[in-house]
Amino acid sequence: MNGTEKYIQKICKQIEIAVNRKIIGFPDALWLSDIFKQKKFPISASTVARMYGLTTSASKPYKSTLDHLAKFLEYDNWENYIEDQSKHHFSANHFLTEEANGFSQSVLEMALNLKRYDAVQIMLEKYTYFENNAVHFSTANLIGKYVKINQYDEELLKVLANSKAGQSLFYECFVDEENENDYFSKALFIHYLPKVTNKQDIFFVYSYLLAQYSYSGTIQKDLIEEYKRVAKNIHIEKQHYHLLSRYFECNILIDGIENKLQSKVQNYLTTISNYALSIEKNEWLLARSIRVLLHFGLKKDLLNHIAFNEIVNTTMMKKSKSKNSSALYIIQLYWLYSNSENTITYQPFHLSIDYLQGNSKERIAIESATACLYSDETIKKLIEDNLMHYCANTKMKWILNLMFS
Structure with missing residues (x-):
């Protein structure tokens, strides 16, 4: 069995699980074809029958068919599906x-x-x-x-x-x-x-320290100067996506502390949008940018920047189970808030408590804010009061500024 055939058999079994029906006869193939068409994936019953071994054929599925199958399971395309299967939880x-x-x-x-x-x-x-x-x-x-x-x-x-x-x-x-x-x-x-001794590792330390003290309101000027010195040795275009996100986060923090941010915010958003388009894993770049700009109360600037919000929207619409992360947790809350007046159908995802044990306070605040967006009026006020007190006590200023400013 070659590699493609192995993955075709695998995705066929996973689709059976997803639709809760075994495909063992041509009536099943007709039924599944209708399900695909309802989801805007035009796969004929005869193609379904061939893939499930109900009929024999020497021809292989078209690439477009394989892409449709992958997208049905919320992957970007067939290549993304294969990449996920080779790396993640389906290996015994x-x-x-x-x-x-x-x-x-x-x-x-x-x-x-x-x-x-x-x-x-x-x-x-x-x-x-x-x-x-x-x-x-x-x-x-x-x-x-x-x-x-x-x-x-x-x-x-x-x-x-x-x-x-x-x-x-x-x-x-x-x-x-x-x-x-x-x-x-x-x-x-x-x-x-x-x-x-690696300059990237040294940069990580100082960027982490700068963010920690800045968000808590106890920033020290000598730490800012030390960060600036270390950052000069970083060629940001070549860095890991985590360091790229920390670079922009810290530069925005410094400008905010030094009262220079208001005149630079549009340039930051445009530059960040361009970087986010050029890298595959842009979730942390978007998340840290959202968090730091909301920290300084720049909600209107964020919501009104078309290019940035288009990338956020694309990121969320492409989200699949394999891509859930704490960065997407932050993006999801912002995205849901920015779309709160639209009639979108979306079920917010939650991550396990163990997964976020290093940031449980932010997890609780994000989940409470998300619940607030979905709650009816009878409990909305209660959630809002609790959320305001909790965010004030835990210094989650960005969530306060998003939900209540």
Whole structure:
């Protein structure tokens, strides 16, 4: 069986699950063809029958047919479907965390629980998963949970800072935006920063620190100057999409603090829109831009910028289950608010609490604000009162400015 045939069989089974009906005869093929046509995907009953093996044919499905099947399951196209299937949860071994080389997520959790950091170090040395892998993110969440429990455990923070796996899993991947009692920013500055020499990693530290202090209202002028010095060494066009988003976020924060933002906001929105069009993963660039501009009360400028809002709309309309992220959480709230007067049919998605354990306060505020948009008048006032108090207490100024200004 070649690769294409394997994926055709897979998507056929997934479509059966989606429509809750087995395709085992030609009447089923006729029925499914009608379902496709109702969704504006013109796939004939004879084509459906061939794909499900009800009739034989030497011809292969047209690329347009495969695109229709992928879009029916909310993917952008056939290539996007194949990419997702090759990377995500349909592999039987996707969450296999007991490796022949010795790494075990279970052993790692036990070692963290018992504070046996010699065993943690051994597990980190055996660790081989990096980037875009569910095991990587689940392991990062596991480590993050135990660091949050023991926030000032210097021995654990040092163990994590002394290996590439530890750096990636905790300091780079977990990224605790909540940063209770400044524990994460202190860990970055004291333990992680002395161990890294890459200018991108150094930029990440200072951009994180600048954002943390700026949003809390305790910004220090010397930190702004240090950020500016580090940012000069960054060629932003070549950077990872996360660093690109932090670059614009911090520059806007500085201009806002220095009372220079009002004259620059339109230029920022145009530049950000152009960058968002040029990169595939633009969610964080949009999300951080929305958050920081709303933080400074620039809701009207945001809502009235046509190009920016077209990209936001396109991003949300293309959203599929495989693309849910905390960045899309922020974008979704803004998008729902900006479309609140339109008659759109949309069911907001929620992410798991564990997925957002590094930013639970923002998660609660976003979900409450979303509920407020959908609530009837009998409970809307109650939600609004609670939301206003919660956002004021947790310094979620951007949500206050979006919902109530």
